[in-house]
Amino acid sequence: MDGGSAPYNPKTVEEVFRDFKGRRAGMVKALTTDVEDFYQQCDPEKENLCLYGFPNEHWEVNLPAEEVPPELPEPVLGINFARDGMQEKDWLSLVAVHSDAWLLSVAFYFGARFGFDKADRKRLFGLINELPTIYEVVNGKSRVKTSGTNHSSKKSKSNSKVQRTSESQAKYPKGQPKEEDEGLDEEDEEEHGETLCGACGDNNGSDEFWICCDICEQWFHGKCVKITPARAEHIKQYKCPSCSNKRARPS
Numbered sequence: 001m002d003g004g005s006a007p008y009n010p011k012t013v014e015e016v017f018r019d020f021k022g023r024r025a026g027m028v029k030a031l032t033t034d035v036e037d038f039y040q041q042c043d044p045e046k047e048n049l050c051l052y053g054f055p056n057e058h059w060e061v062n063l064p065a066e067e068v069p070p071e072l073p074e075p076v077l078g079i080n081f082a083r084d085g086m087q088e089k090d091w092l093s094l095v096a097v098h099s100d101a102w103l104l105s106v107a108f109y110f111g112a113r114f115g116f117d118k119a120d121r122k123r124l125f126g127l128i129n130e131l132p133t134i135y136e137v138v139n140g141k142s143r144v145k146t147s148g149t150n151h152s153s154k155k156s157k158s159n160s161k162v163q164r165t166s167e168s169q170a171k172y173p174k175g176q177p178k179e180e181d182e183g184l185d186e187e188d189e190e191e192h193g194e195t196l197c198g199a200c201g202d203n204n205g206s207d208e209f210w211i212c213c214d215i216c217e218q219w220f221h222g223k224c225v226k227i228t229p230a231r232a233e234h235i236k237q238y239k240c241p242s243c244s245n246k247r248a249r250p251s
Contacts, residue, residue: 009110009113009114010110011110011114013116013120013123013124013127016107016110016111016124017107017124017127017128018055019055019106019107019110020103020106020107020128021131022053022054022055022056022057023053023054023055023103023106024053024103024131024134025053025057026052026053026054026056026057026058026059027051027053027059027099027103027134028134028137029057029059030051030053030059030061031092031095031096031099031134031137031138032137032138034059035092038051038059038061039083039088041061042061042079042080042083043080043083044080044081044083044084044241044244046080047063048063048064048077048078048080048081049061049062049063049077049078049079049080050062050063050064050074050075050076050077050079051075051079051095051099052075053099053103061079061080064077072106072109073102073105073106073109074102075098075099075102076098076101076102078226079094079095079098081226081227082094082227082231082234082235084239084244085227085235085238085239085244086234086235086236087236087237089139090234090235090236092138093135093138093139094234096133096134096135096137096138096139097135099134100133100134100135103128103134104128107124107128108121108124111124195210195219196219197210197219197220197221197224198213198216198218198219198220198240198242199220199221199224199225199240199241200221200224202221208221208222208223209221209222209223209227209228209229209232210222211225211227211232211238212238213238213239213240213243214237214238214239215239215240215243216240216242216243218240220240225240225241
């Protein structure tokens, strides 16, 4: 996917770096000046979506390439699924981190494909390393700032005080033993044993990851709502799909 243009194959360090800068500029736009448009396009109701940056400094939210293996390394899948379960600033930061990783993988894919030697790879990384990462841009650690949006004005501080879902509500609900007894009596364990997933209605999978909605307090299998333990670590307040839809539709 290269924005509808013919396949572009940079073959020198300078050309690969120019390609990197173009793709990076497009993704920075998506996460800063075009953030409202980007936010709207990442609808959690759609299938796995990816953020692509192109050498012409354009960006696109789209489904992953269908060909296997793809022509280029693919960006991370499913950025839309986490959108409504996180503070917007945290979600944008997560997308930014994955975008940085993707840009490096594309640049060094070209390097490997066209036989860059040790000196070429070192020079390429040196050029790339002179630029701030997308994560740094999105988090205000460089001069490019995000245009103001309604969403990001919510409390976006405090990674120190993160009351992560994994600590407060994301658990293995069915009476799994903890290293220290935190006062779960037999009644509580029995209650957890009867927990039904709000998505599939089943109560099996005691050894699986579960997560609880902070709004309706229903429990869900992580796999049913496409939340992994790793993603839960970044969620300050989890809203299930049903509660997210209610909040997303003002009267």
